[in-house]
Amino acid sequence: MHRLLKRQITRYLEVKHLEDEKIKNFLLQVEVAYQNFEQDHLQLERTLELSSKESFRELTNLKNAINSAAMVVVTDHKGNILFVNDNFENICGWSKSELIGNNHRILNSGYHPLEFFKTLWETITSGKTWKGEIKNKTKDGNFYWINATIVPLINEVGIPNQYISIQYDITEVKNAEIAVREYASDLEKKNKELDQFAYVVSHDLKAPLRAINNLSEWIGEDIGKDVSNEVKNHFMLLRGRVKRMDALINGILDYSRAGRIKAKVESVNVRELINEIIESLAIPSHFQIKIDTEFPVLKTEKIALEQVFSNLISNAIKYNNAPEPIIELLYHCFNDQHRFCVRDNGPGIDREFFDKIFLIFQTLQARDKVESTGVGLAIVKKIIEEKGGKVWVESEKGQGTSFYFTWHL
């Protein structure tokens, strides 16, 4: 018990009361209670002191971490700069003394429309945090991109009177992003130009070719029947070559068109599509066609898928010299990916040609033996890859060939 209180009690309380057991007991208990209180109080003081030290240290740690990781700027409610950290100073090129007191507007690059800053200010003045990417200008007039989080600091009447903005320099990422986008659009343009070029050139090449064809036929007619077999044979060869060149030019046209035309997306029953293709191909009767029972219904460009199947199936027929030719159409679905296969028991393809066969105008036999332009598989590859899919071949010489492709929707 406090000694002053003790003295007062002994001075004013009569002796007989002081001797009273009950009162003595009561005073003793007061004493104990007081001591307990004193102890608790001390404990509390000690704890408070410790925890305030702790939180101060935590705050400092946090501040140091932010300062080393990000740019920080604090402004008043009008955007006038009150504080910047070292990172901020280093990146924007202005010194602290130049920045403080100035409006944040001096960093404006002029890149963003007024509307952009209007939305930003509307957000933070209403007390909400704003996050976004801003292009700013350094003191030297260079540009830098930041990813900023602006937090309004609310005063005691509930109005934001300061803003703290934590910013990360994302200039490199942003530039890379822009470069990639430019590269992609450039590439797309170049590809379109190339297709357009192929188309125009093919048409221009066709006209003189038709003229050569006509003239050769007329000369043949006009010189009459009394010519040697050799001349007749030469005329025949000449026309054959003209036809081949016409087929090659048509091939270029088809190839360039395979990329240019965007067909409409519709619901395609692949099984029915395959039946239609098989009917249209007039397959010799000794061919056996085996088709998987499971085929999907896809939402896709029907014409594109039809072109792929029809090229692969007609190849499987054209080159199949087996006594009992078989063509199999298989389907497999895994992880939502549609994989199709056209398999034949024909002569097979050497491993070394697996890549070459997909190149335009590549044929594995002389064109005099099998009349072929070498465009079909190039078109197949172009269509499939343009949709993000893959096409590949598995084959053994003498064991038949399997063409696989994945079809993306």
Added chain:
Amino acid sequence: MIHIMLVEDDEIDVMNVKRAFHKNNVRNPLQTVGDGLEALEHLRSLKTNHQPVPKVILLDLNMPRMGGIEFLRELRNDNDLKDISVFVMTTSNEESDIIEAHRLNVAGYIVKPLSIESFINAVSTLNSYWMLCEFPNN
């Protein structure tokens, strides 16, 4: 017998049409011009001189100065000439050309075949078609 006009810039293609006419015994008068502009001028001068205007035009698409589609557009906008039947004969099988030509009311769109034989057959079919059809007298 109706007059026919051929709009074609390639000399050998002109010869081709003439030979095919000859082979099919098509004896309709055939006038030839080299491009769309020349065709328009020719048609308009026939009209002003009250001479018979062709009832049928065989039209190429890719030509210098004024191509076939552009010519068709002009023709359909000309009150004196817009009822002429036009058959496009071209090497282009571009979908966009086919659509545009039909929008401009062509009577037919023929892709020139490479072989002369098919072309002779095509001309024969055309001939039977316009022999069968009635055209207004003017």
